[in-house]
Amino acid sequence: MLETVNPEKREGPVARAIEDQTAKIPSDVFLWAAASAIGIALALKIMGRSKDALFVGQWPAPFLLLGIYNKLVKLQGHDSQS
Numbered sequence: 001m002l003e004t005v006n007p008e009k010r011e012g013p014v015a016r017a018i019e020d021q022t023a024k025i026p027s028d029v030f031l032w033a034a035a036s037a038i039g040i041a042l043a044l045k046i047m048g049r050s051k052d053a054l055f056v057g058q059w060p061a062p063f064l065l066l067g068i069y070n071k072l073v074k075l076q077g078h079d080s081q082s
Contacts, residue, residue, distance in 0.1 A: 019073045027074075030067030034060035 011019070041057035044050075 022070050023073045025070055027067055027070055030063050030070060034063040034067075037063060 037056055037059035041053045041059075044053035044056060
C-alpha cells in the first residue's frame with residue numbers, strides 16, 4: 001500500500017497563495033490573451049516571420065489552460081471541504 005503524504009488532502013501554503021492571487025484575475029483575460037496570440041501569430045505568418053509565428057502560435061493553449069485553472073479556483077477554491 002502507498003502511504004498518503006497528505007492524508008487531510010489539503011493544499012499547502014504555496015498553492016493557497018497562488019490560488020488567492022489567481023482568483024483575482026477575470027476569466028476574460030485568458031480568453032483575450034489566447035485570441036490575441038492567435039491574431040499576432042497570424043500577422044507574423046503573413047509578414048513572413050514563420051518561426052516567430054510558430055512560437056507565438058503555441059501560446060493560446062497554455063492561456064486557455066490557465067483560464068481553466070482560474071475557473072476551477074473560483075468555483076472550488078482551496079480546501080473547499082473546510
